[in-house]
Amino acid sequence: MTFLAFLGVALVVVLAGARVAYYGDALAEKRGWGRAWVGLILVAATTSLPELLTGTSAALLGAVDIAVGDILGSVLFNLLILSLLDAVGGRVPLLGRLHAGHALAVGFALLFLAMQGAALWWGGPVWGPVSWYSPVAVLLYLLATRLTFTYERRRPQVEVERLERLYEHLSLAQALRGYVGYGAVVVGAASLLPTLAERLAEETGLGTSFVGTALVGAVTSLPEVVVTLTAAKLGAFDLAVGNLLGSNLFNALILAWDDFLYAGPFFHAAHESHLAAVLVALAMYGVVLLGMSYQALRKLAVLSWDTLTLLGLYLLGLVWLYALR
Numbered sequence: 001m002t003f004l005a006f007l008g009v010a011l012v013v014v015l016a017g018a019r020v021a022y023y024g025d026a027l028a029e030k031r032g033w034g035r036a037w038v039g040l041i042l043v044a045a046t047t048s049l050p051e052l053l054t055g056t057s058a059a060l061l062g063a064v065d066i067a068v069g070d071i072l073g074s075v076l077f078n079l080l081i082l083s084l085l086d087a088v089g090g091r092v093p094l095l096g097r098l099h100a101g102h103a104l105a106v107g108f109a110l111l112f113l114a115m116q117g118a119a120l121w122w123g124g125p126v127w128g129p130v131s132w133y134s135p136v137a138v139l140l141y142l143l144a145t146r147l148t149f150t151y152e153r154r155r156p157q158v159e160v161e162r163l164e165r166l167y168e169h170l171s172l173a174q175a176l177r178g179y180v181g182y183g184a185v186v187v188g189a190a191s192l193l194p195t196l197a198e199r200l201a202e203e204t205g206l207g208t209s210f211v212g213t214a215l216v217g218a219v220t221s222l223p224e225v226v227v228t229l230t231a232a233k234l235g236a237f238d239l240a241v242g243n244l245l246g247s248n249l250f251n252a253l254i255l256a257w258d259d260f261l262y263a264g265p266f267f268h269a270a271h272e273s274h275l276a277a278v279l280v281a282l283a284m285y286g287v288v289l290l291g292m293s294y295q296a297l298r299k300l301a302v303l304s305w306d307t308l309t310l311l312g313l314y315l316l317g318l319v320w321l322y323a324l325r
Helices: 004-031 035-040 041-045 050-061 064-090 102-122 131-154 157-164 173-192 195-206 208-233 237-262 273-296 306-323
Strands: none
Touching: 004 173, 004 195, 004 208, 035 208, 050 064, 050 173, 050 195, 050 208, 050 237, 064 102, 064 131, 064 195, 064 208, 064 237, 064 273, 064 306, 102 131, 102 237, 102 273, 195 208, 208 273, 208 306, 273 306
16 A cells, blocks of 8 residues: 555656646746756756655655665666667767766766765764755855856857747746646655655565665656656757756755754764665766767667666666665
8 A cells, every 4th residue: 555655646746747847947948048057957956856855854754764865866867867868869879979068067976976975984073953065065066056057158059049939838927837836746745755665665674775765766756757858859968968967966965955954963874875876876977977988989779888887787776775775
């Protein structure tokens, strides 16, 4: 019964989260913001609303492993989506066709993961209600958004112009109402996930860290699947990948928010098995950087060597986390 309830709530999060991202992108067009930057920042933040709300609920309930597992599981699943994009993206390998600016997001993600690994393993000083990670993460995220915005302003906006007026049929008021309305649905549904996840972990014996990473993290990342596939159908692969990489940066900020809400040392209370997810994420980002730099000219079959490696690392990570549960 708990599993069915979890699936039902997950379906609501997926459908409503995708509409939030849709109306968020519409707002970007109506306000005249650049889509390349919007894909990395605004749309990424809106598709990460389930992670934010799930983390908020979990932190307030004291379910630290669900909160941390949700974020790290979402990071891994978002990188896995790159394999899906490569599979539906035609004959040219995905990572070889991306512009160099995505390396900024990859670099900042590697810094965030190093900080998260240090916080989980070492802990470090706690300043009042939060650990050292939180203020540093906020400053680093602001720096990432600023540098990305500056870079995108210098880059030719050919793709942005090609995608302009995608939402001519919507007014600004309709876009705003849709964003707020579906956002409220996501708030209600995502707030139920931590409780259901903890109950599911107890009933199945899988452990909260594994359930948080493998199940909750995947569920809260499903809106990204919808948004990135929609962008891929339009041929906007940079926008699709920017949404995924930007969501992972925003997820790092969510951990700081969870730390602030939790009554006690947040990272000290997390299970040590989360370090495995951090290490797998570091390896996956390394493969992304290699794929972007090498720029393979053809695929092995449906996938190129880099996205096939991402798929293998994700599956290896799940097996590792299951063994550590």
